[in-house]
Amino acid sequence: MEAWRLIDLGLAEPLVAQAFYEAVAEALQRGLVGNTLILLQPASPYVCIGYHQDLEGEIDLNYCQKRGLPVIRRGQGGGATYLDSNQVFYQIVARDSPVVPRNIEEMFRRFLMVTVETYKRLGVDASFKPINDVVVGDRKISGNGAGLHEDVSILVGNIILDLDYEAMASVLRVPDEKFRDKIAKSMRDWVTSLRRELGYAPSPEEVKRVYSSAFQEILGVRLLRGEPTTMEWRIFQEEVKPRHTSKEWLYMESPKAGEGREVKIAGDVKVAEIDYKAKKLIRVRAEIKGSKILSINIRGDFFAVPKEVVGRLEEMLIGLELEMEPVSNAVERFYRDSEAQILGLEPRDLINAVLKLKEHL
Numbered sequence: 095m096e097a098w099r100l101i102d103l104g105l106a107e108p109l110v111a112q113a114f115y116e117a118v119a120e121a122l123q124r125g126l127v128g129n130t131l132i133l134l135q136p137a138s139p140y141v142c143i144g145y146h147q148d149l150e151g152e153i154d155l156n157y158c159q160k161r162g163l164p165v166i167r168r169g170q171g172g173g174a175t176y177l178d179s180n181q182v183f184y185q186i187v188a189r190d191s192p193v194v195p196r197n198i199e200e201m202f203r204r205f206l207m208v209t210v211e212t213y214k215r216l217g218v219d220a221s222f223k224p225i226n227d228v229v230v231g232d233r234k235i236s237g238n239g240a241g242l243h244e245d246v247s248i249l250v251g252n253i254i255l256d257l258d259y260e261a262m263a264s265v266l267r268v269p270d271e272k273f274r275d276k277i278a279k280s281m282r283d284w285v286t287s288l289r290r291e292l293g294y295a296p297s298p299e300e301v302k303r304v305y306s307s308a309f310q311e312i313l314g315v316r317l318l319r320g321e322p323t324t325m326e327w328r329i330f331q332e333e334v335k336p337r338h339t340s341k342e343w344l345y346m347e348s349p350k351a352g353e354g355r356e357v358k359i360a361g362d363v364k365v366a367e368i369d370y371k372a373k374k375l376i377r378v379r380a381e382i383k384g385s386k387i388l389s390i391n392i393r394g395d396f397f398a399v400p401k402e403v404v405g406r407l408e409e410m411l412i413g414l415e416l417e418m419e420p421v422s423n424a425v426e427r428f429y430r431d432s433e434a435q436i437l438g439l440e441p442r443d444l445i446n447a448v449l450k451l452k453e454h455l
C-alpha cells in the first residue's frame with residue numbers, strides 16, 4: 095500500500111488556496127517530497143478564471159474591485175467562478191504511481207470516484223458525469239480540473255457545502271442585468287450544494303474526514319498527516335506567488351467576449367475574432383491578410399494538457415490560408431505529433447472554429 099502525505103491547510107488565504115499546490119508539484123518534481131493530498135477552505139471570497147480565458151471579457155472587474163474580491167488566474171482550464179469558504183478543496187499532486195492514470199480523462203474518472211463516494215456517505219446520491227463533473231440528478235455539485243506540471247499529475251476539485259448564487263452571477267461580465275438574472279436562475283437550476291440537498295451543511299471537518307477515508311479505501315493508499323516543508327513555502331513565495339500576482343499572468347492576452355467582430359487595419363489586413371461553441375467554448379482571434387493567417391490566438395473554457403500546448407497549434411497555423419485542407423492538415427498533425435489532450439474538444443471542433451473566421455470575414 096502506497097503512503098501519501100495529507101496536508102490540511104485549514105482556512106487559507108485566496109492565493110494559497112488557489113495556487114499552493116503548484117509549489118508542492120514543483121517540490122515533488124525535484125524529488126523533495128512525496129505524493130500529496132491537500133485539503134483546505136478559502137479563508138475569504140475570491141474570483142478565479144481559467145488559464146485559457148480572457149480576464150476583461152469574463153469578469154466584471156468594477157464589481158470585484160468594489161467588493162474587495164481578488165481575481166486569480168489558475169493554472170488549469172475551465173470557466174470563471176466565485177469561490178468562498180463554503181467549499182472544501184481537494185488538491186491531488188502525484189507522480190510515478192499506479193494509482194494515477196496518465197490519461198487525464200481516466201484520472202478524472204478514478205479520482206472522482208472518491209468525490210462521488212464522499213457525497214454518498216454524507217447522504218447525497220451523487221454520480222460521475224464525464225468528463226469532469228459530479229452531479230446529483232441533472233445538477234452539478236462538484237467542479238474539477240486537471241493538468242500536468244512536467245511529469246507531475248495534478249487534479250483539483252471541491253466539495254460544495256453551500257452556494258451564493260447571487261455572487262456567482264454578479265462577478266461575471268454580462269451585456270445587461272436581465273442577462274445576469276438569467277445566469278443566476280440558470281445556476282440555481284443546474285448547480286447544487288450539500289445544504290440544498292440535505293437541508294443543512296455538514297462541517298468542513300466532517301467533510302474532510304469522510305473524503306480522506308474514502309480516498310484511502312477506494313484508491314488503496316495510506317494517508318499520513320504532514321505539513322508543508324520550508325522548501326515548498328519558499329517555492330511558493332519566490333516562484334508561484336510572483337507569477338500569479340504579475341499583470342502579465344492575470345491579463346494574459348486573449349480575445350474579448352463576443353460572437354464575432356472584425357477591425358480593418360490597413361488594406362486587406364484585418365483583425366477578426368469569433369466564438370465557436372462545441373462542448374466547450376472556443377474563442378479565436380487572428381490577424382489576417384487577405385485569407386492568410388498572420389497571427390492567431392486560441393482561448394476558451396476548455397482544458398488543455400499540457401496547458402502550453404495550444405501555443406504549438408497556434409504556431410502551426412501561422413502562414414496558412416483559411417481553407418479546409420491546410421487547416422485540417424495542421425490540426426490533425428498537431429494532435430498526432432504533440433499527443434495533446436484537449437478535453438471536451440475534438441479535432442473537428444478546432445478546425446471548425448478556425449474556419450469560422452473565414453465565414454465571419
